[in-house]
Amino acid sequence: MVSTPLRPSSPLSSSLHVAIVGAGPAGSSAATFLAQQGARVTLLERGRFPRDKICGDGCTPRALWMLERLGLGTLPGGTEAAPVDSIHAISPGGVVLDVTIPPRLFGGKACVIPRQVLDERLVQRAVQAGAELREGVRVEGLERDANGVVLHCRDGESLRADLVLGCDGSPSVVRRALGAPDFPEHEGAFAVRAYYEGVRLSRPRSMAFYWEKELLPAYGWIFPLPGGRANVGLGLRADQLAASGAKLPELMERFCASSHVAAELAGARRVGKVKGHHLPFGSFAQHTTFDRALLLGDAAGFVNPLTGEGIEFALESGAFAAEAVAEAVAAGDLSARGLQGYARRWQTRFRTAFLLNRKLMFAFERPRLLDRTFRAADRNARVRDELADIISGEASRITWRFLAAVALGR
Ligand SMILES: Cc1cc2nc3c(=O)[nH]c(=O)nc-3n(C[C@H](O)[C@H](O)[C@H](O)COP(=O)(O)OP(=O)(O)OC[C@H]3O[C@@H](n4cnc5c(N)ncnc54)[C@H](O)[C@@H]3O)c2cc1C
Known part of the structure; x- marks a missing residue:
């Protein structure tokens, strides 16, 4: 495996001890980059690998690029990953759209990797880079003072470090202990997923998205996996779910029985349970930088409000955190002020896209607008490219050309 080390603006010394809570994509990415820079890193994880994580398992082109930067190769997951090069989508009015991922987006390659596989590879990479992994350790609280951070674990152990990175997903114990506000209901979603086997997909190299009219505002997906398997799921905003009084597993049953999805899953069997989890939206991400502490990934709310994708942001926030820690150490200032480079980096890279995607999330809840957008994209290569x-989470603005094409339906 070839790894690309960070630009070592200021290599860290092993006297800097960073405790990372949570070994998902955010925690393992930060651990790898920090250990590569020479810091002493302790990665605390309540689970034991290989462990499952409820997810659609879809890796965007940028997520793949980050995985390559981390040294996991060009198709991490090998034979357990399904390469993807296009998006298949069906609007509420039945407009079918097939979009090839443009090569300019990190080579136009995406993939689907079960998180049980991906997260284990990522954590192995962090250990290989020099991080100490401690599994089966659940952090329950923390205190900070002028000299450092003390983490309290469920088994009664306390661990001292210079700095803590909260990478413990949503909901986050570290987030709460740092006093950051909870995510409002309308700034998050709930989603469920299940695995199917014996699947014969009509487009095995596409990530497929379905906006079924009778299930709006929920939308669902079928993502291919090797060996005739697929990840099938559905999600909607938390406030809409609460208002509808619906239960996600029931919506999932209806989704799987809807005509397009039932045709794709004909003859397939569900393996295991339908499982769900919360997703916090990046449009609410504000509180990420504290004295001797940073929040990364889902703990910070780095999820695309339109697509629910968060792996790429979790991985990239790990790189940003490592760069910002190096700067803060060089300046001898681990306060929130000294760590501001972290907020500066993620805001420059993610914030505009999060805010745009939040607006689009509301727009995509209008069935007619979605039909018109898909129709325009089907007819117009430039609109298709922009879509x-x-x-893929790469747009930071919508062009007038796109809006005009959607308005005119061409
Ligand atoms: C149904 C569903 C489908 C999704 N589909 C996609 C998709 O297809 N593509 C995509 O990019 N994103 C998807 N997402 C979002 C994606 O799963 C998250 O954005 C991503 O996992 C965030 O990574 P993370 O490292 O921040 O957090 P997590 O992956 O949640 O990792 C957090 C880690 O912290 C550990 N932990 C938690 N609390 C503690 C504690 N107190 N002490 C110690 N350890 C702790 C957990 O065990 C876990 O290992 C989906 C989410 C859901 C719910």
């Missing part, structure tokens, strides 16, 4: 950017 690929949006769905």
Whole structure:
């Protein structure tokens, strides 16, 4: 495996001890980059690998690029990953759209990797880089003072470090202990997923998205996996779920029985349970930088409000955190002020896209607008290209050309 080390603006010394809570994509990414820079890193994880994580398992082109930067190769997951090069989507009015991911988006390659596989590879990479992994350790609280951070674990152990990174997903114990506000209901979603086997997909190299009219505002997906398997799921905003009084597993049953999805899953069997989890939206991400502490990934709320994708942001926030820690150490200032480089980096890279995707999330709840957008994209290569950017989480603005084409339906 070839790894690309960070730009070592200021290599860290092993006298800097960073405790990272949570070994998902955010925690393992930060651990790898920090250990590569020479810091002493302790990665605390309540689970034991290989462990499952409820997810659609879809890796965007940028997520793949980050995985390559981390040294996991060009198709991490090997034979357990399904390469993807296009998006298939069906609007509420039945407009079918097939979009090839443009090569300019990190080579136009995406993939689907079960998180049980991906997260284990990522954590192995962190250990290989020099991080100490401690599994089966659940952090329950923390205190900070002028000299450092003390983490309290469920088994009664306390651990001292110079700095803590909260990478413990949503909901986050570290987030709460740092006093950051909880995510409002309308700034998050709930989603469920299940695995199917014996699947014969009509487009095995596409991530497929479905906006079924009778299930709006929920939308669902079928993502291919090797060996005739697929990840099938559905999600909607938390406030809409609460208002509807619906239960996600029931919506999932209806989704799987809807005509397009039932045709794709004909003859397939569900393996295991339908499982759900919360997703916090990046449009609410504000509180990420504290004295001797940073929040990364889902703990910070780095999820695309339109697509629910968060792996790429979790991985990239790990790189940003490592760069910012190096700067703060060089300046001898581990306060929130000294660590501001972290907020500066993620805001420059993610914030505009999060805010744009939040607006689009509301727009995509209008069935007619979605039909018109898909129709325009089907007819117009430039609109299709722009839509690929949006769905891949790479767009930071909408052009007038796009809006005009949607308004005119061409
Ligand atoms: C149904 C569903 C489908 C999704 N589909 C996609 C998709 O297809 N593509 C995509 O990019 N994103 C998807 N997401 C979002 C994606 O799963 C998250 O954004 C991503 O996992 C965030 O990574 P993370 O490292 O921040 O947190 P997590 O992956 O949640 O990792 C957090 C880690 O912290 C550990 N932990 C938690 N609390 C403690 C504690 N107190 N002490 C110690 N350890 C702790 C957990 O065990 C876990 O290992 C989906 C989410 C859901 C719910």
